[in-house]
Amino acid sequence: MTHSVKIQQQKNESDAALWDRGVARLGAEFSALPPVARAELVPLLAEMGRLKEEIVLLSDGADGSALCTVCNGACCRVGRYHPTFLDLLVCVAVAESPVEPDFATAACPFLGSSGCRIVPSRRPFTCVIFICQLIAERLPEEELTRLARMEEELRHLRRRIAARFGGRLAESFFLEMERSDRDGVPVLTPTTDGGSNYGN
Numbered sequence: 001m002t003h004s005v006k007i008q009q010q011k012n013e014s015d016a017a018l019w020d021r022g023v024a025r026l027g028a029e030f031s032a033l034p035p036v037a038r039a040e041l042v043p044l045l046a047e048m049g050r051l052k053e054e055i056v057l058l059s060d061g062a063d064g065s066a067l068c069t070v071c072n073g074a075c076c077r078v079g080r081y082h083p084t085f086l087d088l089l090v091c092v093a094v095a096e097s098p099v100e101p102d103f104a105t106a107a108c109p110f111l112g113s114s115g116c117r118i119v120p121s122r123r124p125f126t127c128v129i130f131i132c133q134l135i136a137e138r139l140p141e142e143e144l145t146r147l148a149r150m151e152e153e154l155r156h157l158r159r160r161i162a163a164r165f166g167g168r169l170a171e172s173f174f175l176e177m178e179r180s181d182r183d184g185v186p187v188l189t190p191t192t193d194g195g196s197n198y199g200n
C-alpha cells in the first residue's frame, strides 16, 4: 500500500467515525430540546423537505435525474462537504437514519451507480439548488423563474431555522464537526426572538 493510499484510508476511517459521532450527537441534542422547541422545529424541517422535493421534481421535468445518471455526477466530486447539520436534522427529527456515506469512492460518498442515493427531500441544500447547464437549457423560462422563487423560499427558511435554532446548523457537516468536536459547543442552541433560550 502506497503512503498516499494509506493516508486516504486513514482519512476515510476518521470521516466515518466523525459521521457516526455527528449523527448520534445531533440525535441526542434533538431529543434534549424542550418539547415547545421541538414542536416548532419539526414542521419547519418538514417544509424544508417539501421544498427540496418540489425543486428536484421540477428539474426532473427536464430529465434531471436521467442526465445526472448518464453524467455520473461530474458535479458531485466534492459532495462529501455538501451535507449540513440542517440537512441531516430532517432525518433525525423523524427518527430516520440518514443514508450511510461510502468513503471508499473517489466521488461523493452518497453517489451510487444510478445517481444520488439520497431522496430529494433529504438531499443537501447545495445539491438541490444546483441546476447544471444541461438541465437549465431544457427548462422553459417560466420554470426557471419558478425554480428561482422556490430556491429563495428555501434559503429564507434555512436562514430562519438557523437564526432560531443555531447558526452552526447551516454549516458543512464535516468541516463544522471537527470544530464542534474540539470546542464541545452544541449545534442546536434554540433561542426565542428576544434572545432568551427555551430554558436549556
Ligand code: SF4
Binding pocket: 073, 075, 076, 077, 078, 079, 080, 082, 108, 109, 110, 111, 112, 115, 116, 117, 118, 123, 124, 127
Ligand atoms: S449528495 Fe447526491 S447530489 Fe449531492 S453531491 Fe453527493 S451524490 Fe451528488
